[in-house]
Amino acid sequence: MVENRHQALGLSDETVLEMYETMLLARRLDERMWLLNRSGKVPFVISGQGQEGAQIGAAFALNREKDYILPYYRDMGVVLAFGMTAKELMLSAFAKAEDPNSGGKQMPSHFGQKKNRIVTGSSPVTTQVPHAVGIALAAKMEKKDFVSFVTFGEGSSNQGDFHEGANFAGVHKLPVIFMCENNKYAISVPVTKQLACERVSDRAIGYGMPGITVDGNDPLEVYRVVKEAHDRAIRGEGPTLIEAVTYRLTAHSSDDDDRAYRDQEEVMTAKEQDPLYTFGSYLKEVAVLTDEIEKSLNDKVMKLVNEATDYAENAPYAKPEDALKYVYKE
């Protein structure tokens, strides 16, 4: 029998099953979106496949009642954990009027939903980082006990916005967690051409905060380090930079063909570390996930995916004249 790692972290069997279920839902939704894209029904897909372990491990370590999150486009797992529903995500994929993220005004996966404290982001990468820092400064000034959690890719950690945001957060010891999902590529450009330091987390030293690299395919390890970062933030000890090392199992997006720049052997090898698969195996080994539970979770998730697809497909688009609204606060 393998060692029970989740109990040691204070995670109940129910909680780890919920984590697994959320990962499964993220994966199946994502897969469905690709099918819909390839059949011409949704315009664009940008995937979190392969990164769900990091996303779910992190999201479950946060306070999902209080914390503010500023996810990036691959974070379907994070936003599901923070209360966005499968139906809402499908509405976004179809760019329908009812999509709470932006009613089709932005590309899919530009997440934002005020009621769940999911702060809207936009297409230029890394712009969310200093926003997260501003939110954290507000928490500090107003002595509120929430943490601001922001994610981005390793390529994006080269933008000035990352460095400027991290620097301010370090100087002012703000309650913010920076989590880089290092999936080894920025579209076609490998991480070796993006940064000269060995790890993204090495960048933390320049901003006076701890930098931690963690196996992003292991949701429990990610949970552990994000929980520690959260505790530090709440204690007033300042920000943390976490690098979750993962892999992008799909092409960059539905518009990209990764065969032009990436060895498909490498992708096959990475699939052996697929967090959905490895976490599922762990849960079976510790006898939390039985065949019976697995089947019922699968059925439940597929039902959600199917219902979400049907609903979103039949939902109305925004009216063209709606495009003229909201430019100014009237």
Added chain:
Amino acid sequence: MAQMTMIQAINDAMRVELKRDEKVLVFGEDVGVNGGVFRATENLHAEFGEDRVFDTPLAESGIGGLAIGLAVQGFRPVPEIQFFGFVFEVMDSIAGQMARYHFRTGGSFEMPITIRSPFGGGVHTPEMHADSLEGLMAQTPGLKVVIPSTPYDAKGLLISAIRDNNPVVFLEHMKLYRSFREEVPEGEYTIPLGKADVKREGKDISIIAYGAMVHEALKAADELEKEGYSAEVVDLRTVSPLDIETIIASVEKTNRAIVVQEAQKQAGVAANVVAEINDRAILSLEAPVLRVAAADTVFPFSQAESVWLPNYKDIIETAKKVLTF
């Protein structure tokens, strides 16, 4: 001669210049092995090697600054900004630095930089990817702003841009990348920057346009002809500096004009063209010069795009107002 799409013509222009002048460098995000997200730089990395055609880290301000430093050392950088909506990340390098370098230094430093970037609507991609931001550039003295409408023009203009000793912002309309092919000469040829082109001769009204709107204007002119109006279509090709001479010559011939832009109406290139006509040719006009432009709102979601973007019907409607004034 070969039949080429606009993107092939652009690729060919870079190939010609990379071959001709070893000081020419092509760089940006995904332009190397991958050949660009739109394939504009396809095969250039394989042909010219990593020193001449290379991927940069994902940081546009860095790309712009790098180009400036290379230019100081006598190189001719041709950086790509992956989508022009991301120009805001590199705005200081472009508008604050390279545009003013020559002025500030009393002419002792040249900035022979050509910033290439895709932009434009009609391809079902929303805001930040589809925006027409040429107005921001056109208001910056020191920059030249070029927007081709055909494969032939694109190649000749891009070669001129690369050879120009000033910073040139070269904007490539995504909808035109693969929308049609035409004969494009092999090897080198140039089309001067700052020169408009009369794409269709006419005598009753001048329709002044650029980029994808040139094709809407040509379509409108065909329709107007069926109704007995002869429209001239002037393609600006360079929106800054404007080719005032060609614009005024056309207006003095037709005595009526409209100006078409895909960008939002406020403070745009079209407004500037109208003002120039009023300044210089008001006594030739039989009617006010009107504009066709997008609404002053943010670039919309896909379903509204075809309504929001100006099209040939809007051009016909506005042209008739002017023709029947």
